[in-house]
Amino acid sequence: MTALTRRERLRAELERDARAVARRITEEEGVEGLTVAAVARAVGVTPPALYRYFDGRAGLVRAVYDDVTADFVETVARAVARQDPDDVSAQLHAATRAVLDWSMAHRAGFDLLMGAGFPKVAGEDGIPTVILRELGRLFGELFARLLREGRLPHPAEEDIAPDLVPQIRVYRDIIGLDLPVGVALLMMTCWRQIYGLLCLAVYGHLRAAFGDHLPLFEHMMDDLLGLLGLTRSPHLRVG
Amino acid sequence: MTALTRRERLRAELERDARAVARRITEEEGVEGLTVAAVARAVGVTPPALYRYFDGRAGLVRAVYDDVTADFVETVARAVARQDPDDVSAQLHAATRAVLDWSMAHRAGFDLLMGAGFPKVAGEDGIPTVILRELGRLFGELFARLLREGRLPHPAEEDIAPDLVPQIRVYRDIIGLDLPVGVALLMMTCWRQIYGLLCLAVYGHLRAAFGDHLPLFEHMMDDLLGLLGLTRSPHLRVG
DNA sequence: AACACATGGTTAATGGTATTCGCGATTTAA
DNA sequence: TTAAATCGCGAATACCATTAACCATGTGTT
Incomplete structure (x- = not known):
């Protein structure tokens, strides 16, 4: 039963429309092209009206941020779910590839x-870094699994620079998984490379030299999987 | 002999001032805070006057870009020049550290x-990517030197993915040094990590977990130098 | 020295933006 | 039915970029 009053229904519709428009504009013209006036025009209302729905332009940006975050996390999770649940190499590869593909398709996002x-x-x-948390957990689960299976080469805590250890610990705690410091450091090592390529x-x-960035990506994945004692899975499912 | 007419002198002064102001504003408030009106205010003229000097706001941004580029390249080159000319490890370390320090001190830049x-x-x-060219040449010289000394482990061209080779070749040609493809790929491998951390x-x-990013930087440098068959130099001079 | 021209500043005008305020209409709830 | 909450609007303020017309002054020439 939709115990929604007329007002509530209209309000929900307008907000939904405005969020969608804001997101479309952001993707098409970049976040600097996202203006209160443009959204207002697109949803057929005057700019001040949107202040009843969002906290000005910043509120619009924030709304886009929230929507885009959800989309991103779901996209990556789906890509992982498509793989053979026992093939961690394929899952890592697919997750990373999904991050790259999504990012290229949603640059403003x-x-x-x-x-x-x-x-x-x-x-x-700082919003509790959704990406660090969400993405970290997603990858972290896979690392944890390799660890449980005893096939994840990682440095002992004693071999890590003393000033780095407490920082890695904080990072590990943000992710929220009970990983050894050496494994968390390994994750950071991977992420700094993935993020760089991203x-x-x-x-x-890269445009000037690397029109298509996939060869570079595959080269990186070979490096990273090697770092984890894995090889590229022959059963990778692309989607 | 300064055969400068009064007009020319005044013009040069105002342009110099405006560029300096534009750069200061950019560093303090980000490039989105760089406005024609603000610069005009700071140098004591009305906004339209600046159109005699710059091509509108875009021209101001471009001017800042040019000035900042020169500053950046010089800073990194200086850091390298401070090192023992025979200590390539120290030079690489210092160059990378200079890139990081400069970047943190000039985020908008x-x-x-x-x-x-x-x-x-x-x-x-696309402006011919100054960074790719300048920075690539700077690092490339050091790689070339290691190569000449015969102590740079790098993959043979046959062992590199066929679709990657031609791209790397273009990259190598942009840098403008006569490096083997394997070495250029090695450079790209390093740069993707440095850039990621940057x-x-x-x-x-990184703020949430890594307030000070230097431990992570040193960890990365150990990785990268190791990749090149080097160890961290004991004679690194920081400035 | 007087002239004409080029230069570089001004003000005014146009049109875009965000944001606040107060009004009136409409919907909701008592 | 009536009072209150909600919501959209128009007007106003204050930024911004950019163009056009205009005017003073420097420059070089006659």
């Missing part, structure tokens, strides 16, 4: 979630 | 030169 736009939407305090590709720094 | 801002200032055609640090994604 990437910028907002994981790139230069994040500090702006997050502000000083930014290079999304921000267009 | 980093964004413009190497980050999300670059596509905007570069436009479609973006993570500059865009604030």
